[in-house]
Amino acid sequence: MGKFDGVTPEAVAGHGLTEEEYQRILSLLGREPNFTELGIFSVMWSEHCSYKNSRKILKRLPTEGEGILVKAGEENAGALDIGDGLALVFKIESHNHPSAVEPFQGAATGVGGILRDIFTMGARPVLLMDSLRFGPLESAESRRHFKGVVAGIAHYGNCMGVPTVGGEVYFDEAYEGNPLVNALCLGIVRKGEMALAKASGVGNKVYYVGSATGRDGLGGASFASRELTEESEEDRPAVQVGDPFMEKLLLEACLELAKTDALVAMQDMGAAGLTCSTCETAARGNTGIAIDVAKVPRRETGMIPYEVMLSESQERMLVIAKKGKEKIVEDIFAKWDLHAVPIGEVDSGHLMKVYDEGKLVAEISAKALADEAPLYTREEERPAYLDETGKLDLGKIPVPENFTDTLKRLLDEPSIASKEWVWRQYDHMVRTDTVFLPGHDAALIRIKGTRKAIAVSTDSNGLYCYLDPYEGGKIAVAEAARNVAVTGARPLGLTNCLNFGNPMKPDIFWQFHQCVQGMSEAARRFKTPVTGGNVSFYNESPRGAIYPTPTIGMVGILDDLENRIPSFFQKEGDLIFLLGDTRNEIGGSAYLALIHGLKQGLPPRCDLEKEAGLHSFFQEAAPARILRSAHDLSEGGLAVALAECSFGGKKIGARISNVELMNGRIRLDALLFGETQSRVLISGDPKHKEAVIRLAQDYGISIYQIGRVGGRRLVIEDLIELEVDEALTIWKNAIPRRLGGQGV
Amino acid sequence: MKAAVVVFPGSNCDEDCFHALRDVAGAEVRYFWHKEKNLPKCDLLVLPGGFSYGDYLRTGAIARFAPAMEAVARHAREGRPVIGICNGFQILLEAGLLPGAMLRNQSLSFICDHVFLRTETAKSPFTNRLEKGRVLGLPIAHGEGNYFCSPDTLRRLQDEDRIAFRYSSTDGRLGDEFNPNGSVDHIAGILNEGRNVLGLMPHPERAGESVLGSEDGKKIWESLMA
Structure with a gap:
């Protein structure tokens, strides 16, 4: 038996459960769990399924x-x-x-x-x-x-x-x-x-549909709840093997079923497979559920209930059918040549009961599994590295001499390319x-x-x-x-x-x-x-x-x-505007990391009020149809954004000539490559110039008319000058050339 | 025009073809399920793209045995138009309704892109609204579109004017740099001897509306309805 012997302290630890968690299981059950039950608890109470370490914090998110x-x-x-x-x-x-x-x-x-x-x-x-x-x-x-x-x-x-x-x-x-x-x-x-995943109607049949169950992905949820180590390669059996063809059939069959009145509930078997889908549907519906694993279609022989319950074989679903309408369910899955096997039914009470050829092998409160995992507030402490990374003396960062070269290097950076x-x-x-x-x-x-x-x-x-x-x-x-x-x-x-x-x-x-x-x-x-x-x-x-x-x-x-606004330049002669102010921010930028080898400083600050104003601007500009393109400034700042505006659409160049307008007293590298937030590069027909400026002012957004779309070159005053084609080639080849010349 | 779109398990462009034929071309359309044998009379049969039967073994290799394929063969024998797009083309090859075979793309990876095709013949029900040399912009999306055939077959295809489309530049030039998958003689689509069966790797159903970037695909439906 080896691995599947009784529940020893080693088995408890081997399942990733702490002593405290095991005590909780004992008190929830009022007895010792058997090996199958231990496995079921371990996957349902894994971080992946229970969110035991994160749930308290996640409550802060607006829902x-x-x-x-x-x-x-x-x-x-x-x-x-x-x-x-x-x-x-x-x-x-x-x-x-x-x-x-x-x-x-x-x-x-x-x-x-x-x-x-x-x-x-x-x-x-x-x-x-x-x-x-x-x-x-x-x-x-x-x-x-x-x-x-x-x-x-x-x-x-x-x-x-x-x-x-x-x-x-x-x-x-x-x-x-x-x-x-x-x-x-x-x-x-x-x-x-x-379709919802809430069990109801005592006596309604529970169907297993889709692919057969194998040993693949056994304990995947627990595997995902550990650090990767040198030995993780040995966890390869915990990785599932996918069959998209089977999933395509399952998709069509499930959508067909959802349109009928035969469906009570449906839930996929993802992490923690059959275990999770049964106890969660029951817990949501405040019901019990009883299944017999002997009825589960299998692709491997000799599987014990523990394995059937914990397998993460792909392309499987749990379906609860309305009493008297089982034939509708069975016919739809037969049409798509898929298994649809009744393996149990919705039960009164609140228990998840698992049988193996009629013999009870696990009996646990569905809610205990789905909702009663212990919740933790973990200890927290500001990391020490922040003291170091927070320091960035701009005075020690030299401003590049050749900004065109800097732009080329950024375009060749795979994250930007x-x-x-x-x-x-x-x-x-x-x-x-x-x-x-x-x-x-x-x-x-x-x-x-x-x-x-x-x-x-x-x-x-x-x-x-x-x-x-x-x-x-x-x-x-x-x-x-x-x-x-x-x-x-x-x-x-x-x-x-x-x-x-x-x-x-x-x-x-x-x-x-x-x-x-x-x-x-x-x-x-x-x-x-x-x-x-x-x-x-x-x-x-x-x-x-x-x-x-x-x-x-x-x-x-x-x-x-x-009313859609594309990201890239569309027409020669259009005016280019920059929305939003540019600050002396290069901390955390792609420029600082790539050119100066520093992953340091504070990232740009984001003013949520300004940002929200910017969003409102576009919701009004779009139906007014006064913009021809709009592209957000992010990694690589203004210079990279400008290049991207040229590459993405009709491959038209641009000339930027009013840099001093945006440049209060900031460094030129911050101006060209800094990543100040809430900025967008827009272009529009000159006839809409007044309307665009007025709209920006209405929302309190700084707007700078900085140049014009046109030509075959990217020009930013006397700072950057580059053929669009040359820039495009660098940008397009950055990833393929690092993969050994496999062209795009 | 009455059209039918064959649905194999794993077809995934069936709805797109249905949409293009009904909403763009204005045809009357129905689906024809792979387990059906009796096809009500129709003017056009479409074998859509996708991964029929998962394309296990070889693309199109299992689909050719579907009960519906007998009706497809009958429809073709009777001289009525059949168009196989992408996986549909692969199935027509496997079923022997068109000559040749598909290899994996030269790059060995799946390619989805907009490409250009040069119309090589206007003499078919699919191209009669096009003129020879006319360039169309259509999307491709396939892992095995590298058309291959014996030198004899190729000569026959050329001599009998059965190459319907070749990959080309935007202005109709041929060259390896315009051929996305390495197909022999830059072939993108071919006709059978009767000129009523067309196999085509690019997707005309994806290029019927300006919002999708090209309306060139409509020309094929318009030809069929002419």
Whole structure:
């Protein structure tokens, strides 16, 4: 028996449970758990499923707001009302640990998991996005991670027929050995057709649908709740293997089922598989549930109940059918050639009962598992490194002599460079709704049958958060909202994926707390409630913890697609304006890191009032149709933003000639490459000049007319001069050349 | 025009083709499920893109055995138009309705992009509203679009004017730099002997509305409705 002997102190520790947690289990059960029950508790009380270390802090995030249909934590994903009888269902989730160990399958199943979270609610997934972090491409391990993750995302998303329309990719030593793979999915559902994951109706049959169960992914939730070590390679069996074809069938079958009146509840089997889906549906519905694992379809022989309950085999769902309508469920899954096997029923009382051929093998209160994990307030302490990084003596940073060279080096920096190598591998046009191609500030997709469009952006700057977690958290939300707003869309709500190190370390927990506080403040100010997401702790490799990286997925709505504002220059002769003031801020910038080798200083400060004014400006400018383009300034500042405005659209150059207007008494490098927040580069027809200036003034936004679109060169006074084609070549080849010359 | 879109398990451009035919081209459209055998009479059959049966084994290799394929073959034999787009093209090759085979893209990775095609013949129900040499901008999205055939077959395709489209520059020049996948003779689409079956890697259904960046795909539907 070995591994599956009785419950010993070693077994308890081996399952990642503390002595205190074990005592709690004893008192909840009123007896000792058997081995199966111990396994069930361990996965449900893992950080991944219970949020035991984060929940108290997460309560600070605003979750209420206009149009919220499903709040954070209530269901598999949050939902927002967008009018026209439609709701958006969206969520972002991490698959960091699996991707570190097996990049291709780890990333692929991350996409599969987030898709299921969306269609389990009856929503048709219409877009995917991915926020990725890797170590520098100079390292062979990082290249392997990067290539594998991108191929895995493409493999799964492309086959599903859901376009991957954007995202972000950053490279930094902080992620070496512990890449971040955060996948976002958004779906649309008619309000009346939303499916919930709440069990009800004693005697209603519980169906197991989809793929058969194997030993893959055994204990994946627990694996995700530990640090990565040299031995993590041995955890490879904890990584699941995805079958997107099976998931495509499951998607179609589940959506067909959601439109019938045969469905009571539906929940995907993600982390903690059958265990989580059964106890959570029961706990939400205040009912009991009884299943017999002997009835579960299997792809391997000799599996014991413990393994069946903890397997994380992919492409499976739990469906509760209305009594008398079982045939409807069975027929739909038969049509799609999928398993649909009754494995139990909704029970009176509050217990989750697991049988094996009629013999009771586990009996636990569903709520104890789903809702009664211990909640911790971890110790926190301001990290000592901040004393060092906070010091930045600008007087000791030389201003470069050749700004054109500086710009070229920034364009060659993979985090700033074109991500075409990545998104060209993703089908980003399937479903024929993609209006903005990847590379825009936000993805924009139309909703057929309406005038509306959905704008989505993912953002986070890990270095900012490392140097100042509070301000970094604020900026992550502000920048995501800005990216959505500059398209003309109104930011409505956000989902987040909070990637941090080990929460048991006081300095990590401090980072986490500070980030969430910054995010909360910004989200409140923009009236963009948090509709859900996930927390990924233990992102540490033997080299140390990653940068605190709270990834924000901001969702907005554009009421009339025709009012959209693209990110890039459209027409020769258009005027260029800069919105927002530029300050002497180079701390935490890509410029300081790349050119001076310093990851130091304080990141720029974000004034939420100014930021909100900027968003309002665009909501008025879009329907007035006075702008031809709008692009947010971020890494690399004004010079990089200007270059991007030239690259993205019609490849037209620009001449900037009024630099002194914006330059109060600040350094030229701060002016050109600094990352002061709440700034946007806009262009428009000269005939709208007065209207644009007046509108900016109405919202108290500084506006500077700085130049004109046109020509084949990028010129910033006598500071920078560069052919568009030359700049474009550098920017496009930065990633491919580091991968050994594989062209885009 | 009455059209039917075949739906295999794993098809994922079926709804897009349905939308393009009904809402853009104004045709009457229905779906034809892969388990069906009896196809009500229609003017056009579309085999859409996607990953039929997961494209396990080989792209299109399993789909050719679907019950619906008998009706597809019958429809083609009767001289009525069949268009296979992307995975649909791959299935037509596997089913022997078109000659040749697909290899993986030369880059060995999936490619999604906007490309340009040069119309090589106006003599087909799919291209009669185009003129020879006319360049179209259409999206591609495939991992295996590297068309390959024997030198004999290629000569026949050339001699019989059965190459419908080649990858090209925006102004119609040919060259490896304009060929996204390495296909032989820059082939993007071919016709059968009867000229009523077209296999095409690019997606005309994704280029029918200005909001999507190109309306060039409409030309193919317009030809079919002419």
